[in-house]
Amino acid sequence: MHKQNFLTLTLIISGLALNPVMANAVFTTVSYHQNINDSVSSSIASLLYSRGLEQDAADEISAKLVSEEDDDYLKGLIEDLEGANIVSRREVLEYLSTKALHKENLDFHSYDHLVGMVSKIKQRSLDGKMLKQLHKIVQNNKQLFV
Numbered sequence: 001m002h003k004q005n006f007l008t009l010t011l012i013i014s015g016l017a018l019n020p021v022m023a024n025a026v027f028t029t030v031s032y033h034q035n036i037n038d039s040v041s042s043s044i045a046s047l048l049y050s051r052g053l054e055q056d057a058a059d060e061i062s063a064k065l066v067s068e069e070d071d072d073y074l075k076g077l078i079e080d081l082e083g084a085n086i087v088s089r090r091e092v093l094e095y096l097s098t099k100a101l102h103k104e105n106l107d108f109h110s111y112d113h114l115v116g117m118v119s120k121i122k123q124r125s126l127d128g129k130m131l132k133q134l135h136k137i138v139q140n141n142k143q144l145f146v
Helices: 002-037 040-050 055-065 068-083 089-101 111-122 128-145
Strands: none
Touching: 040 055, 040 068, 040 089, 055 089, 068 089, 068 128, 089 111, 111 128
C-alpha cells in the first residue's frame, strides 16, 4: 500500500510540474499557426511600420507590391520554402518589405525571381540540389494556383 501511494503521489507531482511546460508548448504552436494565417501583405506592412513608416503608408506600399491574388500564392510559396528548410518566413518577409520600400516590381510566379530572392537572402550562389528544390516548388505552386 505504501508503494502505491508513493507512485500516485509521484504521478500527481510530475503532472503538476510539467503542466506549465505543456501549456507553453501549446501556446507557442497556436501563436505560430496564427502568424502563418496572417496575410503576406499585412505582414509586410507590419515590418514596414516597425521600420518607422506610418501605418497608412505601410499598408499602401505593401498593397501595391502584393495583390490579393498573389497573397495566397505567396503564402503557399513561403510555407514550401520554410518546409524545405531553404529560408524562413521572416527572411522572405524582410526581403519583400525591402523590395516594397524600393517600389520594385516582382514576378512571384517566376523561377528566376525565386532563385534571385533565395540567393539574395542567403547571400551566396545556390548549389544544384537547392536549384532543383526551387524548381520543384515553382512547378507545384504553378499547378496549384494557375
